[in-house]
Amino acid sequence: MFMLIHIIIYAIAVVIMWTTYDKGQTHWTYPWPAWITAAWGLAVLGHLCIVFRTYEDKGMKTYRDQATSA
Numbered sequence: 001m002f003m004l005i006h007i008i009i010y011a012i013a014v015v016i017m018w019t020t021y022d023k024g025q026t027h028w029t030y031p032w033p034a035w036i037t038a039a040w041g042l043a044v045l046g047h048l049c050i051v052f053r054t055y056e057d058k059g060m061k062t063y064r065d066q067a068t069s070a
Helices: 002-020 033-053 059-069
Strands: none
Touching: 002 033
């Protein structure tokens, strides 16, 4: 659920940044939203990796049960 919220907020923020960005109608303007889009995109990618690559150690519950009963 948090991953979905993260992606939705990222998408909304990127759309707002790029629509409010002054494209330099008369001259060249530095594309500052590109840095934020790329950095936040990497953070979303990292979040995806954490969400889908974590695993549950099946023996941990047994270990805890044995440690508390001893």
